[in-house]
Amino acid sequence: MDTLYKTDVLRLAAQATGAGKLADATKSITVDNPLCGDRVTFDVKMGADGKIAAVGHTVKGCVLCQASASVIGANAKGENAASLGAIRESLKAMLKQGAPAPAGAWATLATFTPVSGHKSRHECLLLPFEAVIQASSD
Amino acid sequence: MDTLYKTDVLRLAAQATGAGKLADATKSITVDNPLCGDRVTFDVKMGADGKIAAVGHTVKGCVLCQASASVIGANAKGENAASLGAIRESLKAMLKQGAPAPAGAWATLATFTPVSGHKSRHECLLLPFEAVIQASSD
Amino acid sequence: MKVPSQMSFDVEAIRAQFPILRTLVHGRVPLHYLDNAATAQVPEAVLDAVRAHDELRRANVKRGVHALAEAATDAYANARTKVAQYVNAREDREVIFTSGTTGAINLVAHAFGATLKAGDEIVLSGLEHHSNLVPWQLLRERTGVKLRFLGVTEEGRIDTGDLEELVSERCKLISVTHVSNVTGAITDVAAVVRAARTVGARVLLDGAQRASHGPVDVQALGVDFYALSSHKMFGPSGVGALWGRAEILAALPPFLGGGEMIRTVTLEKSTWADIPARFEAGTPPITQAVGMGAAVDWLAQVDAAAAAAHTGHLADRILHGLRAIGGGNRRARVIGPQTMERRFPVIAFAVDGAHPHDICQILDSHGVALRGGHHCAQPFHESRGLAGTTRASLALYNNAADVDAFLSGLDDALSKLT
Amino acid sequence: MKVPSQMSFDVEAIRAQFPILRTLVHGRVPLHYLDNAATAQVPEAVLDAVRAHDELRRANVKRGVHALAEAATDAYANARTKVAQYVNAREDREVIFTSGTTGAINLVAHAFGATLKAGDEIVLSGLEHHSNLVPWQLLRERTGVKLRFLGVTEEGRIDTGDLEELVSERCKLISVTHVSNVTGAITDVAAVVRAARTVGARVLLDGAQRASHGPVDVQALGVDFYALSSHKMFGPSGVGALWGRAEILAALPPFLGGGEMIRTVTLEKSTWADIPARFEAGTPPITQAVGMGAAVDWLAQVDAAAAAAHTGHLADRILHGLRAIGGGNRRARVIGPQTMERRFPVIAFAVDGAHPHDICQILDSHGVALRGGHHCAQPFHESRGLAGTTRASLALYNNAADVDAFLSGLDDALSKLT
Numbered sequence A, B: 001m002d003t004l005y006k007t008d009v010l011r012l013a014a015q016a017t018g019a020g021k022l023a024d025a026t027k028s029i030t031v032d033n034p035l036c037g038d039r040v041t042f043d044v045k046m047g048a049d050g051k052i053a054a055v056g057h058t059v060k061g062c063v064l065c066q067a068s069a070s071v072i073g074a075n076a077k078g079e080n081a082a083s084l085g086a087i088r089e090s091l092k093a094m095l096k097q098g099a100p101a102p103a104g105a106w107a108t109l110a111t112f113t114p115v116s117g118h119k120s121r122h123e124c125l126l127l128p129f130e131a132v133i134q135a136s137s138d
Numbered sequence C, D: 001m002k003v004p005s006q007m008s009f010d011v012e013a014i015r016a017q018f019p020i021l022r023t024l025v026h027g028r029v030p031l032h033y034l035d036n037a038a039t040a041q042v043p044e045a046v047l048d049a050v051r052a053h054d055e056l057r058r059a060n061v062k063r064g065v066h067a068l069a070e071a072a073t074d075a076y077a078n079a080r081t082k083v084a085q086y087v088n089a090r091e092d093r094e095v096i097f098t099s100g101t102t103g104a105i106n107l108v109a110h111a112f113g114a115t116l117k118a119g120d121e122i123v124l125s126g127l128e129h130h131s132n133l134v135p136w137q138l139l140r141e142r143t144g145v146k147l148r149f150l151g152v153t154e155e156g157r158i159d160t161g162d163l164e165e166l167v168s169e170r171c172k173l174i175s176v177t178h179v180s181n182v183t184g185a186i187t188d189v190a191a192v193v194r195a196a197r198t199v200g201a202r203v204l205l206d207g208a209q210r211a212s213h214g215p216v217d218v219q220a221l222g223v224d225f226y227a228l229s230s231h232k233m234f235g236p237s238g239v240g241a242l243w244g245r246a247e248i249l250a251a252l253p254p255f256l257g258g259g260e261m262i263r264t265v266t267l268e269k270s271t272w273a274d275i276p277a278r279f280e281a282g283t284p285p286i287t288q289a290v291g292m293g294a295a296v297d298w299l300a301q302v303d304a305a306a307a308a309a310h311t312g313h314l315a316d317r318i319l320h321g322l323r324a325i326g327g328g329n330r331r332a333r334v335i336g337p338q339t340m341e342r343r344f345p346v347i348a349f350a351v352d353g354a355h356p357h358d359i360c361q362i363l364d365s366h367g368v369a370l371r372g373g374h375h376c377a378q379p380f381h382e383s384r385g386l387a388g389t390t391r392a393s394l395a396l397y398n399n400a401a402d403v404d405a406f407l408s409g410l411d412d413a414l415s416k417l418t
């Protein structure tokens, strides 16, 4: 009935890819959404090549926030702050201007297309990106 | 055309009975109406009998205020603060509840009956009473 | 509040007066509006009064002598009389129109706050809405007053058992909510007033959640200040009121400066008008106050006891329904009193493993409007280890279909989320 | 403002949109509404927008995820965008909804005022409305800032010749009116801004009287704060706006405390939301902001130059008419510029021996709505030795019949009163 809670989204949230703490994190960042109380922590381990080697996340938030963190957990390896920033902008464009989802590895973000009609929930998807980007910047 | 500015009211204002300063006043009181900037001064000379012997007034105000002061100027002699208070209450009742004007010397107040429909102007008529009552109290 | 088994309350006749209840959510499902604690809807009578004022009597109030100005001034004064009667004020001038409850409490925090000094104490509670907490924190920064907090009982009530310990001779004000916007609990005002009187402190009640449930009697309550919002009591947004005892208000300095609140102004110095004008700087929310007056008229013709019985009955069904939600981690916990004794139909709950915003979103697809989050009562939620709760709040126009939609929608949500 | 001899402005088409202009005063005479500087009337488009919001989209804004809450939040955000465009703000978040101009100026007096210290100077003028004077007097009492006053020219303009002498390194703010509500004079803002920039002071413009005459360009003006009221620009009462430069607003502490203006709240300490939310404590005037947005939309589709030519032409007739009033003590003096050069159609006048309230009252019987008194500008009136003036103020819906009724009514009044 509600297209936001399609099995795809629920499955992504349940998979929780990359959930958990990282013992050898280079940097760990926690961000809050004061509007709904969501809180996301990303631990990031950077490789010698300046790219992300591993991530771990802890999400106290809604299904959308969990699903978004899960997508990041599955795809963050090999990215850096700049490339993740570009992905975030694509996601924003998808949500706010109806742009297509990114191609390639991040194509799973298309799952979130129905969220575009619910402005109050955009932040739920963007918050994990905020955390991982900050955690992978120096 | 406007019943408030009947010749009666204009005549009372123009007569300005009792206008002027009193050299031998017992007491002089100035009151302001902050809403319209009207200012009324009453000088009162009390007789040995505790009754008003003479009044003088200075009005910087509208025609209604002037006319009201003029009625007081014509009739205040022989009154005291208490009796003037009663007259003021009669005037209020006439304006606010449609009560009849006082009988006797103060019957001229009936001239102001049309003011009852204009709440914002009631204060213009009451202000001179306020001044003379304060000036005749001890 | 007792819930009689029989009810004589024609909810459908009430509903017919609220145009918004006929709209379809997402163009598809009927609206089941259970977000009344955030904002209540407006009956036709109020919508009409608002429009009629602007079409027939619109002018600035006070000082104007033309016909429209007199009509507008009269309408504004009548609105004040109506609100004064609704709260049983002794005099009209005890009612000050503000922008809302928040505006009213900030007014007291500044005007009454200006009479306090470092070391004076203000007693609040751990159950307050941010609007009855942050203004006092800001006052603390300005003047060094000390804030002390009554606890909250396990049941979700302000713990008046703390009064004796917290209310000392240094206490100048106790400011608490009349009804909690999270737990629905009605505060034991008599105990608060008693404690305040022993030390000569003032009492402010935040009536935002109480005012929609029928007339208030500030004299019987024995308080000094009462704050309320029009938009929560079926009136327009943009207006509310502070009631205060005349002798107290009359002794306070002004808060906001501007037109109409003065007696005389020179560049060097100004003097202040009498109450209520002293506290109504600038052009007031005239049309909105008139609308609030119409809302109060509308509320006054409702049988408040019958309405309370009606909403109490519906709330009971929600409380039962939440308790019946079954087993495992699908258990719903009501955050507040578990029965309708001494509480209003504002029901917050938490479900382990289901985020309030997900619950609200799924319920929205069923046409049910709920609110999720900390409801501007973050300290209380933190004290329970909760980031947020989901809240269903009822008004007299809610009906059995609203409760059914809520309960079946919640079932759907929990089957998806847990 | 130039007044072309030919006009292409369909005033009757405009008038048809204002229901109140069809009412009869005292059930008898047509309304000639010349009290627009106090409050302007509302077109049908705004009345409809207000009602439609409450019938279709009413909910509390922010934090809500149900359909109505999203629609209300969108509508409120759109209203902010519209006002931002109307004043040519760089960003929407530079616009803060307030209760009106008075609310906006008080906000600055508290939030910006909190950054000042004893000895800092604020420059005002002798022509200010009490709303741009009293808040600063109250700030002076709180913090010991010093107020200095630009003079007023014989013509009734703020004397910018005083700037050099009054604006020193201690000056932190110049706060003046954009357009006088008594003399109609347009302030030489460029001179004010130049003086402020040389010492790093901020500039606040009180735009209450300017905003009804078409879009404002705060960037071109080069100011830092701009205050306006919806009810003077054909919108609902109960709302207005403060525009402020983002970087300045973002650095200020909050003023009012309450819901939605916080980031986090604990009993011990709170942190603040970003602008604009930081300055919008409590439920905002939602429906009214939406109505203000509709008023701005309505104003934006009017040809502002044609409207100015139209009202300028009518104002010219009034100025001529007042000059023509003849001989002896029946002479009417215009208090303000004698021509329509660099001024708006707000015309105050004094007649020796005729009290403003008597004039207004008699004109009211002709259906003409004027305002008499000190117009909340007592210091200016005192400086001219006047207790009050009578004021006729025009809006774009006024027509030749309004001017005729005014002039003939005034003739009647003066024949009675002098």
Ligand SMILES: Cc1ncc(COP(=O)(O)O)c(C=O)c1O
Residues within 6 Å of the ligand: C259, C282, C283, C284, D037, D038, D099, D100, D101, D102, D103, D129, D131, D132, D177, D179, D180, D181, D206, D208, D209, D229, D240, D376
């Ligand atoms: C120049 C000026 N400033 C400020 C104000 C105050 O506006 P408001 O009463 O809408 O707050 C007014 C209107 O009364 C005004 O004309």
Ligand SMILES: Cc1ncc(COP(=O)(O)O)c(C=O)c1O
Residues within 6 Å of the ligand: C037, C038, C099, C100, C101, C102, C103, C129, C131, C132, C177, C179, C180, C181, C206, C208, C209, C229, C231, C240, C376, D259, D282, D283, D284
């Ligand atoms: C208990 C309580 N206090 C204060 C408020 C603030 O009311 P408003 O936002 O209308 O100022 C609310 C509503 O949000 C409330 O529920």
